[in-house]
Amino acid sequence: MINLTLEFEKPLIELEKRIQDLREFGVKRGIDLSDEIAILEKKADALRKEIFENLTPWQRIMIARHPKRPTTLEYIDLIFDEFIELHGDRTFRDDGAIVGGIANLAGRPVTVIGTQKGRDTKENIARNFGMPHPEGYRKALRLMKQAEKFRRPIVSFVDVVGAYPGVEAEERGQGLAIACNIAEMAKMATGIIVVITGEGGSGGALAIAVGDKLMMLENAYFSVISPEGCAAILWKDGSRAQEAAEMLKLTAPDLKELGLIDEILPEPQGAAHKDCRAVAGVIREAIIRGIDELSGIPQRRLIERRYARLRRIGEFAVREVPESNLAMVVSGNEDMSAKPDLPDLEEVVEES
Amino acid sequence: MPAFKGIFQGKQKFVTVKAGAVQEEAPQGLWTKCGKCGGILYKKELTENLGLCNDCGFHFRLSARERMAITLDTDGFDEYDEELLTVDPLGFPGYDIKMEGARQTTGLDEAIITGKGSIDGYPVLAGFMDFSFIGASMGSVVGEKVTRLFERAARQRVPVVMFCASGGARMQEGMYSLMQMAKTSAACARLSDTRTLYISVLTNPTTAGVFASFGSLGDIIIAEPGALIGFTGQRVIEETIRQKLPPGFQTAEFALEHGLVDMIVDRRNMRKILGLLLAVHGGRRQDVG
Ligand SMILES: [Zn+2]
Secondary structure, rough: OOOOHHHHHHHHHOOOOOOOHHHHHHHHHHOOHHHHHHHHHHHHHHHHHHHHOOOOHHHHHHHHOOOEEEEEHHHHHHHHEEEEEOOOOOOOOOOOEEEEEEEEEEEEEEEEEEEEEOHHHHHHHOOHHOOOHHHHHHHHHHHHHHHHHHOHHHEEEEEOOOOOOOOHHHOOOOOHHHHHHHHHOOOOOOEEEEEEEEEEEEHHHHHOOOEEEEEOOOOOOOOOOOOOHHHHHHHOHHHHHHHHHHHOEEEHHHHHHOOOOOOOOOOOOOOOHHHHHHHHHHHHHHHHHHHHHHOOOOOOOOHHHHHHHOOOOOEEEOOOOOOHHHHHHHOOOOOOOOOOOOHHHHHHHHOO | OOHHHHHOOOOOOOOOOOOOOHHHOOOOOOOEEOOOOOOOOHHHHHHHEEEEOOOOOOOOOOOOHHHHHHHHOOOEEEEEEEEEEEEOOOOOOOHHHHHHHHHHHOOOOOOEEEEEEEEEEEEEEEEOOOOOHHHEOOHHHHHHHHHHHHHHHHOOOOOEEEEEEEEEOHHHHHHHHHHOOOOOHHHHHHHOOOOOOEEEEEEEEEHHHOOOOOOOOOOOOOOOOEEEEEEEOHHHHHHHHHHOOOOOOOEEHHHHOOOOOEEEEOOHHHHHHHHHHHHHHHHHHOOOO
16 A cells, blocks of 8 residues: 655644544534634644645655656646647657657647656556656657657656666667757757656656756756665665755755756645646646747747757856966967857847 | 887877876786786786786776877877866765865866867867766766867867766766756757767766767767676666676677677777778878877
8 A cells, every 4th residue: 555645744634634523523413613623724724834835855755756646648638638649669669658749739739748657556567667768768759850840849748767777778778868869859940848747867857858948846856866876875875865855956946046947836735646737727827838938939049049058057167277378278279268159048038 | 009009108298197097996006907807917017008908808997098198199189178177066065075085086177188189190079088087977067078079079070089988977966967968968969960070989887877968979889898888877777677687788799789889999999990980081181190
């Protein structure tokens, strides 16, 4: 039996149960307990607020991994007006861990891709727990190329713990498939909107997460390494994942602050699985807004803009070279100025 | 091999091969043990022999400077972007100490050296990763240097030869390092659009984030014999599938068999093969150094 209650929610769940019991008791005995119930409900509201407005990175990860967390297909069903699923990489097989197809969004055709977790054990086995093989990434790339050909924007939903770590995945070129997707997405001649809905697990997530708009649900995470993996490397102790989660700066608010994502999409109190429909509404509205914005940008400029966005990522210092040495170095090197021949991002955005 | 021997012995303009720089597999003293056949090797001889075991041909890991020395012509190397310095963007505990330790033991500022040189007379922009520098993990500086190298190559229309070696992304820089995969791959894709040759050489080991970005994007991908090449670490795979891995899994030979690389090239032939490939792609030879 999967435990659906998260540890940090327990006091709230207990309080909610007490309210429920009291209500039933009142009805049964015909006593008016509304004053008492109102007091407890106020208390529950405050507690809920207290918990969900102060989530630690680890608590967010627990939410992102919650078995009831809405999956890509559930969002697709609620967000798009129609969806025609397409299958296969045309080379090896159809990978159930990646879904994709053509959808209608407020009268506009779009291509949708995403990682797909299962709802129960049976579906999870069929979906390989949402962990793609290379053919899954190649299927996603095939559908994206199709979108480029027919000038449809691409919407990518990301919720993946990581690319599948298996023998066959390596034999078929997991690393190559990821590299190809990243490189191709960087120069795809159509707009790409990425929504990280749950887990953003390293390279396996990045393989479908390069785009023009990077959005994250409030309790999603995106990380270079799993906190467990990080803790195992640092302290040879995977159980210290909570500490690692703090250090990795992997939550939506952290990544917004670091300038690595564009937008945080709010979840209801109690997280996305408490009201999937409401969250789908928020995502839908954000996607429409994003597509509207991107559709005004000429193709060439869109690609330049995406390159400029990636180009500026990274933090480093520049060593000061003594004046005399500097002159020497510059004369010996025709292109010291390594700045890319690109317009500034702000410039581009303003122009568009 | 005699052709290269001279590089170590000849005048050394930029090469500073540190004593005991093959430290990874040779902890102490004048002698070292071969990782494959177990034979005892005299270190000085090993260095003169391109880091190959005399008996079985096992390819020892090379430092970036050693690799430069046996790869490039001796008549000059303009190093690029050596002024870029790593910072600690997340305030990650212990990162500064780790960096300082790596600087001390390797004498490098970061895990890659990039610049312009020539191979058999053909000009190239080259990158040399150094596994002894925090596993040649890719953080902001490594990503930036690789990206700038690709951008320069695109402007100059000069081929790129990249000697890859890496354990993956530099986790201490969090998402900044994951995004270096996207940055370098984007620059690599642009280079490709200019129809400029990019040769990627996968040396032991090339894994994870570097394998899943510019390492795998070469027009031609070469692997060194026996090199570990793969995306996911072997322990993680074993823990997931709860099975022993097949022998030879994730080796260069495995990669060749499964169609993931173009060829395996012995270190003794590397310069020759690179020269031929550069020639075939219209490289204009300058006076050979
Ligand atoms: Zn040997």
